[in-house]
Amino acid sequence: MLNLIAAAAFFVLLHLVVSGTRMRDALTGRLGPGPYMGLFSLASIAGLVWLGFAFADASRSSGNDVIWSVSPLTQAIQLVLQLLAVFFIVVGLTTPNPTSVRQEGALDRPEVVRGILRITRHPFLWGVAVWALGHLLVNGDAASIVLFGSMLALALFGTASIDAKRKRVLGSKWDQFAVQTSNVPFLAIAQGRQRLALAEIGWWRPLVALAVWAALAFGHRYLFGVPAVY
Numbered sequence: 044m045l046n047l048i049a050a051a052a053f054f055v056l057l058h059l060v061v062s063g064t065r066m067r068d069a070l071t072g073r074l075g076p077g078p079y080m081g082l083f084s085l086a087s088i089a090g091l092v093w094l095g096f097a098f099a100d101a102s103r104s105s106g107n108d109v110i111w112s113v114s115p116l117t118q119a120i121q122l123v124l125q126l127l128a129v130f131f132i133v134v135g136l137t138t139p140n141p142t143s144v145r146q147e148g149a150l151d152r153p154e155v156v157r158g159i160l161r162i163t164r165h166p167f168l169w170g171v172a173v174w175a176l177g178h179l180l181v182n183g184d185a186a187s188i189v190l191f192g193s194m195l196a197l198a199l200f201g202t203a204s205i206d207a208k209r210k211r212v213l214g215s216k217w218d219q220f221a222v223q224t225s226n227v228p229f230l231a232i233a234q235g236r237q238r239l240a241l242a243e244i245g246w247w248r249p250l251v252a253l254a255v256w257a258a259l260a261f262g263h264r265y266l267f268g269v270p271a272v273y
Contacts, residue, residue, distance in 0.1 A: 059201065125271075129259070131167065134252065135168075142209060156220065
């Protein structure tokens, strides 16, 4: 279990401390943007591999105690949460967004705040957060709590980390974007700073999200060895 905790801590701190603070600025200035991104990508891949093997080992260990059990209700809630998570992830990845890697230029678009960005400026990370929360509901063993709990923390704190990073680099451009949007989903709409425009998301993005969700839900037992639909 200690190996899993170390792997989770490495992956979270790599993104929140190395990538999310002025340490990134210093490393980029010393190494250059290209070499920095290359090394960071390699470290991220290594961290994911470590995390995967450590989770597999911890799941099989005798110390992997079950803290809470799954129920038919949490299974049903999990499926709904995963549909929401996949929707945010797919729509977020296919929408030009200045919070995404190397997409800062999207701020120069005349109408950058469209579709899902009216709901949240961090759709992908909120999708990951909902994905992790759903898995925590139906995986109450210690190893799963460490894995999915760390992913939940990384996604939530990552939104604030990216906001701070973009503000340092983009200044007033970022401020103009941030005042029109919100980190927390639907907050800008509730505060009257934005309006809901689902038509801007289009028809194909939700359709792709539904297809991905169905493939993951019904293929989960073959991909990960555990059924998601009983």
